[in-house]
Amino acid sequence: MGIPTIPTRYLLGGAGLYAGVATAVYIRVKSNQCPEVCEHASAPDGQAFNALADTYDQQIGWDEKLMGITLLRWMLLRQAKGHVLEVSAGTGRNLLYYNNQQVHSVTMTDTSKNMLWHARQKHDRRSSTLPVKFCLADAQRMVSDPSASQANRKHDDASTSEQSQHASRLQDKLETFSPAQFDTVIDTFGLCSHQDPKAALQQMAAVCKPGGQLILLQHGKASWGWLNHRLDDEAQAHFAKWGCWWNRDILQLVHEAGLIVESCSRWHFGTTYVIKARPPPQDT
DSSP, rough: OOOOOOOOOHHHHHHHHHHHHHHHHHHHHHHHHHHOOOOOOOOOTOHHHHTGGGGHHHHHHHHHHHHHHHHHHHHHHHHHOOEEEEEOTTTTTTTTOTTTEEEEEEEEEESOHHHHHHHHHHHHTTOOSEEEEEEEEOOTBOOOOOHHHHHHHHHHHOHHHHHHHHHHHHHHHHHHHHHHHOOEEESSTOOOTOOOOHHHHHHHTEEEEEEEEEEEEEOOOOSHHHHHHHHHHHHHHHHHHHSOOOOOOHHHHHTTTTTTEEEEEEETTTTTEEEEEEOOOOOO
16 A cells, blocks of 8 residues: 655645744744844933833743744853853843853843843842853943043042942943953844944954954844845834834844854844854954
């Protein structure tokens, strides 16, 4: 008795139905998910995401599991080594995945004070031995100005009492970092909301040590033209609502910033980018 065969028209019809349903579900999940997944406010002071901070983790959890984002976070964060800078850290959703045997310290930055407050609370509840610093920083202006730093040190030494009186104001200052300070720089779902994503990538490369690594998990332009048309048509309205440009060409931005791409894989119809890169060679 031969093995029964399924007519080609049924196979094609089933494949078409599956693709249609998968696409509809994906776009719906992505549309609902984006306000939570974009982990960096487009406004310089982070106000757009301060309002989301209290319910952020509750909203994002199911969508991340459904789309496999949790697994991608784990896969990427386990590659972090040495002294790590995390840009657009949000509520610290990556904290769970750092390997304490490989990572010496983590500096978590964002422009949203409320997001970072939740990240700190999450870290404190875990009682982790990993040294973690939380600070406000603008991804597009991270490299410190040596002359400004020297002036600030002189001012701080002049009056410790004045510093104490204005502690709350100083906490709101945006941190900057020395060139080539970190072994690993990480940004997960932040480039969609930076006002100048190319500048942000260049700043990340600048604070990364020569031979260090940049780890990026992002969403943006799809691999399929029909989906890109959909994303483009709704991009302006989506940004107005959520502060997120979901149709940016992430790989092109990485190349334009001068980063050296070592590996790149794409998921979810090509809209999710998993990139490992190196900073460009320093001028001699």
